[in-house]
Amino acid sequence: MDKLTKTYLVLLSAFGVVLVFGTVKSTFYPDESIYVPGKPVVLYDSMTGDFIDGDVYSSAFRFEVDPNYVKANLFNNEVVTSDVDTPDCN
Amino acid sequence: MKKTSIASFFFILKNHVESCFDTHHGQLRRFPNSVIIWVYIMCLNILFQGFLDLIIKFGGYTPWIVSMPWRIDFLFLTAISVLMGFHTLNGMKHQKLDVTRNSVQLGLLVETALIVGDLHFIAVYKDIIPEVFWFRMFFVGLTLINVFILLFIVHRMHVFSDKQGKIHIF
Numbered sequence: 359m360d361k362l363t364k365t366y367l368v369l370l371s372a373f374g375v376v377l378v379f380g381t382v383k384s385t386f387y388p389d390e391s392i393y394v395p396g397k398p399v400v401l402y403d404s405m406t407g408d409f410i411d412g413d414v415y416s417s418a419f420r421f422e423v424d425p426n427y428v429k430a431n432l433f434n435n436e437v438v439t440s441d442v443d444t445p446d447c448n
Numbered sequence: 449m450k451k452t453s454i455a456s457f458f459f460i461l462k463n464h465v466e467s468c469f470d471t472h473h474g475q476l477r478r479f480p481n482s483v484i485i486w487v488y489i490m491c492l493n494i495l496f497q498g499f500l501d502l503i504i505k506f507g508g509y510t511p512w513i514v515s516m517p518w519r520i521d522f523l524f525l526t527a528i529s530v531l532m533g534f535h536t537l538n539g540m541k542h543q544k545l546d547v548t549r550n551s552v553q554l555g556l557l558v559e560t561a562l563i564v565g566d567l568h569f570i571a572v573y574k575d576i577i578p579e580v581f582w583f584r585m586f587f588v589g590l591t592l593i594n595v596f597i598l599l600f601i602v603h604r605m606h607v608f609s610d611k612q613g614k615i616h617i618f
Contacts, residue, residue, distance in 0.1 A: 362495070363541065366534040369498045373527040376502060380520040389517040401517055401576060 461485055474543020483604055487536060487545065490597045494533035497590050501526050504583065514579040522565045529558050547605045552598060559594045566591070 387405035402409055462481055465488050469476055476484060501523070507513030532555060539545060566584040573580045602608055 362491075363534070363538060366495060366530070366537060369495060369502075369530055370527075370534060372502055373498065373523070373530060376505065377520070377523060377527060380518055380523055384518050384520045403515075 458485070461488075469540045470543060475545055476540065476543045479545055479547075480604060483547075483601055484540070484545070486597045486600055487540065490594050491533045491537045491540075493590055493594055494529055497587060498526060498530040498533075501587070514577060514583070516577060516580065516583075517573070519565070519569065522562070522569070525558060525561055525565065529562065532558065547601055547607060549607055552602055552607050556595065556598050556602075559591050559598065562591045563588055563595070 383405055387403070390402040390404055462485060465471065465481070465485050468488075469484065471477060471479075471481065471484055504513060504516070505518075505523070508515035536546070566588045570581055570584050
């Protein structure tokens with residue numbers, strides 16, 4: 359039983375670290391999103407400076423998303439609409 | 449055959465719990481074996497979920513596990529659940545078990561909030577990250593087990609039946 363209690367203590371310690379890291383990360387380097395009304399279509403991790411699972415989101419919406427196009431829109435707070443098959447990247 | 453195997457499983461579990469917590473002494477001797485066994489299962493379940501949550505979170509930074517957005521509020525909620533599990537287990541180690549109304553209510557609220565948080569997460573992100581559905585539905589299932597265990601305790605210990613508030617002080 360002591361082993362189980364110790365395992366719990368290890369988990370609690372790990373959570374302590376994660377919560378501190380997560381709070382700092384979420385405050386200073388939040389995951390940015392581009393939304394169509396009410397729904398995010400692209401996620402961007404501002405800490406790593408990269409998209410969160412780029413292959414996945416682009417395939418989910420059945421069109422190729424140009425990362426540069428999305429990055430440009432992300433920080434201008436513009437909205438990417440999903441009613442186009444291929445966004446105009448030029 | 450199936451009934452026998454289930455019965456023998458619970459028999460082994462009962463013996464295990466009795467040897468772990470010395471259920472014939474202290475406050476625990478006043479509780480039915482079924483309650484102690486299910487609380488023990490709940491503690492193991494919370495421990496499992498806590499580790500799995502961290503593995504998935506940090507696994508997202510590796511090529512093998514899908515990366516998901518940070519949900520710091522949800523992680524705090526999970527930490528509360530883990531903390532409650534730890535204190536429950538620690539108390540049982542000292543032959544004590546808290547089934548007061550406020551404790552059970554808090555447990556139910558935290559577990560329900562975890563389920564709601566996961567369902568909301570699935571609803572919002574399932575189109576962007578399809579893996580979210582099965583990843584988080586697994587957790588919803590595990591958390592539901594905890595909710596049912598808490599409801600079983602409510603039923604078995606008549607936690608809400610006394611309008612004055614039932615407090616077990618031994």
